[in-house]
Amino acid sequence: MTGNERIRPPRPVWTSWLWGGGAVLLLAVVLVAVFVVVPAITDANRTCGDGVRERGENSxxxxxxxxxxxxxxxxxxxEQRIHADNAAVTGSGDPYVTIAVLLPMTLTxxxxxSPEWVRHQLEGAYLAQHRANTTRSWGSVLPRIRLLPANxxxxxxxxxxxxxxLVGRTGWWR
Structure with missing residues (x-):
């Protein structure tokens, strides 16, 4: 050894693994993440809830x-009141009918x-549901009413x- 030579430390083990077969494995993991995991997460985020999806130009x-x-x-x-009444109806074991109220609920x-008009329409539908399910003012309380907001x-x-x-849920043909 002459005085001008440098002493080099040994190469870390992981670099030889990375440049060996590990690079292929690492590349495969990255590709799976990019082409499988990311789209699945993105699609899951687009789902707003059961039966509800993100759609339209306004997302x-x-x-x-x-x-x-x-x-x-x-x-x-x-909507929370409707949900509570629906849970009581479906949990009661009594026969019920399902009615959808179709209103534009995401306005631009x-x-x-107006949002007030939509709220008043939905409140009116809820009040009719609640009254039908809890009073005898319309005769028998059976069947009960399950109300589905449809946007x-x-x-x-x-x-x-x-x-x-909605048509698919009834089993009717269109």
């Missing part, structure tokens, strides 16, 4: 819910109706998939 949540999913903060109170500036989105643009879903 709004449209679909049908039992009230568990809240379409708009303005509707949270009434281009809609002709076709701003300007009713997603009405067709919502109607198709």
């Amino acid at each position: 709004e949540c449209t679909g049908i819910t039992d009230g568990e999913f809240v379409f708009s903060g303005d509707l949270a109170d009434v 500036e281009h809609d002709l109706v 076709p989105g701003s300007q009713l643009k997603q009405w067709e998939p919502i109607v198709d879903d």
Whole structure:
């Protein structure tokens, strides 16, 4: 050894593994993450709730819910009440019918109706459901009413998939 030579430390073990067969394994893991995991997570984030999906140019949540999913903060109170009544109906063991209320619940500036109008319509549907399920003012309380808020989105643009879903739930042919 002459005085001008440098002493080099040994190469770490992981570098030889990485440049050996480990690089292929690492590349495979990265590719799986990019092409399988990321799209699955992205698709899961696009689902707003059971029966409700993100759709349309406004990325709004449209679909049908039992009230568990809240379409708009303005509707949270009434949708939670609908959900509670629906849970009582389905948990009672009594026969019930299901009625959907189709209203645009995710509004934009281009809609002709106001958030107040939508809230009042949904509140009216809920009051009718609640009265039918808890009083005898309309005769027998059977069958009970299960109410499903159905949101076709701003300007009713997603009405067709919502109607198709509702028709599919009845078993009727279109």
